[in-house]
Amino acid sequence: MRPIAEPYKVKTVEPIRLLTRAERERAMAAAGYNTFLLKSEDVYIDLLTDSGTNAMSDRQWAAMMMGDEAYAGARSFFKMESAVREIYGFNYMVPTHQGRGAEHLISRILIRPGHVIPGNMYFTTTRVHQELQGGTFIDVVIDEAHDPLSQHPFKGNVDIYKLTEVIEKHGAENIPYVNVACTVNLAGGQPVSMTNLKAVRELCDTFGIRVWCDATRAVENAFFIKEREHGYADKSVRSILLEMMSHFDGCTMSAKKDCLVNIGGFLAMNDESMLQAAREQVVIFEGMPTYGGLAGRDMEAIARGIFEMVDDAYIRHRIHQVRYLGSQLMNHGIPVVTPIGGHAVFLDAKRFLPHLTQEDYPAQTLAAALYIDSGVRAMERGVVSAGRDPHTGTNRKPSLELVRLTIPRRVYSDRHMDVVAWSVGELFRHREDIAGLRMTYEPPALRFFTARFEPVSVLVAV
Numbered sequence: 030m031r032p033i034a035e036p037y038k039v040k041t042v043e044p045i046r047l048l049t050r051a052e053r054e055r056a057m058a059a060a061g062y063n064t065f066l067l068k069s070e071d072v073y074i075d076l077l078t079d080s081g082t083n084a085m086s087d088r089q090w091a092a093m094m095m096g097d098e099a100y101a102g103a104r105s106f107f108k109m110e111s112a113v114r115e116i117y118g119f120n121y122m123v124p125t126h127q128g129r130g131a132e133h134l135i136s137r138i139l140i141r142p143g144h145v146i147p148g149n150m151y152f153t154t155t156r157v158h159q160e161l162q163g164g165t166f167i168d169v170v171i172d173e174a175h176d177p178l179s180q181h182p183f184k185g186n187v188d189i190y191k192l193t194e195v196i197e198k199h200g201a202e203n204i205p206y207v208n209v210a211c212t213v214n215l216a217g218g219q220p221v222s223m224t225n226l227k228a229v230r231e232l233c234d235t236f237g238i239r240v241w242c243d244a245t246r247a248v249e250n251a252f253f254i255k256e257r258e259h260g261y262a263d264k265s266v267r268s269i270l271l272e273m274m275s276h277f278d279g280c281t282m283s284a285k286k287d288c289l290v291n292i293g294g295f296l297a298m299n300d301e302s303m304l305q306a307a308r309e310q311v312v313i314f315e316g317m318p319t320y321g322g323l324a325g326r327d328m329e330a331i332a333r334g335i336f337e338m339v340d341d342a343y344i345r346h347r348i349h350q351v352r353y354l355g356s357q358l359m360n361h362g363i364p365v366v367t368p369i370g371g372h373a374v375f376l377d378a379k380r381f382l383p384h385l386t387q388e389d390y391p392a393q394t395l396a397a398a399l400y401i402d403s404g405v406r407a408m409e410r411g412v413v414s415a416g417r418d419p420h421t422g423t424n425r426k427p428s429l430e431l432v433r434l435t436i437p438r439r440v441y442s443d444r445h446m447d448v449v450a451w452s453v454g455e456l457f458r459h460r461e462d463i464a465g466l467r468m469t470y471e472p473p474a475l476r477f478f479t480a481r482f483e484p485v486s487v488l489v490a491v
């Protein structure tokens with residue numbers, strides 16, 4: 030196959046440095062074997078997240094100089110609003126400091142105690158805001174999403190039978206909205222098909238239930254629809270995104286992902302009364318409705334990024350790079366979630382370290398071992414991230430126990446991906462020497478960010 034190179038060239042560089050092995054061992058111990066607690070300076074290749082880690086274009090940096098920093102009615106707000114209207118198709122939006130700011134607002138506006146919110150697999154911040162309002166998240170993703178080996182092309186799809194059952198059991202009046210994430214982060218960046226979005230919309234219309242989108246990586250989802258769904262091959266990603274969004278009443282958005290910026294988010298909608306409610310809430314928790322926790326320059330960068338993200342050459346390379354890492358790993362025989370998703374390659378820690386039980390935190394262990402081997406930083410997405418059931422206090426045991434290698438947008442070259450693949454290959458060859466971790470500090474909420482661990486014996490002796 031003809032190679033696909035980066036559709037940009039480098040204008041500014043940021044040096045990175047590989048510490049010695051002894052230094053990496055010390056740094057990992059000091060961080061309590063939690064990659065979230067490492068200093069960025071001590072990381073060689075940072076695949077912790079694709080959130081806010083994007084490289085901006087020269088046009089975005091230039092736009093930032095045009096930021097209107099007026100407290101109210103800033104020009105930059107209207108630019109961002111018009112970009113959202115043109116590319117996502119929603120009439121109105123309020124900016125928020127990031128995605129969870131928008132999730133907080135929608136949860137406060139629509140959720141009352143006793144409500145249930147069906148969604149295609151949980152996301153950490155989404156669920157915590159639903160629970161804080163007294164709501165309960167119910168998973169209605171298709172079973173294939175929980176199976177790391179399933180080759181289903183749209184593993185993020187909503188199971189229409191499960192959703193119907195939830196509506197019949199709880200009653201439409203207790204369902205403020207159905208939340209559909211495109212793509213599904215915790216399933217491995219897996220997309221939802223257009224056909225499925227239509228089916229969800231039709232079902233919800235018959236019951237008068239709103240459908241809300243978590244549009245954080247909807248551009249990546251649109252690319253998969255173009256590639257995999259009949260009738261979309263000749264359509265632009267831009268037009269597919271617009272069609273996807275036409276099936277929703279509105280969306281929450283973390284601009285730190287698709288929108289190619291370092292901070293920001295928004296809540297967008299078509300309904301004027303929802304806008305009114307959003308304005309009433311945003312002013313309490315984020316800021317004036319025309320800045321919502323962002324500087325004018327941030328809104329400028331988002332407005333520009335929204336147009337760059339739907340460039341077909343950009344998104345094609347983006348997905349290609351993630352897949353390139355995935356295929357390198359598969360060549361080494363390493364167990365990964367397939368098909369490879371949109372923003373990350375997920376190592377299947379259960380199959381990678383079959384001698385560990387979920388009580389040994391296999392994914393947390395593997396992420397720590399990877400850093401020690403090569404200075405590559407990854408993230409746990411397993412039993413630590415899933416947290417405890419708020420009613421029973423017991424550990425949630427998700428079927429997927431994963432290490433996420435997340436690729437920042439426009440930041441690393443394919444050669445960096447080679448280095449990562451080689452290191453994971455080394456660990457795989459020595460996997461039997463990798464022992465588990467025990468937790469020594471557990472914070473009350475979103476524990477994965479700050480929990481601390483210690484090895485039960487020597488962690489890794491590669």
Ligand SMILES: *Cc1c(COP(=O)(O)O)cnc(C)c1O
Binds near residue numbers: 127283284
């Ligand atoms: C990152 C993310 C969020 C939350 O956004 P933040 O900007 O981190 O607050 C919500 N949903 C999904 C799917 C995400 O990946």
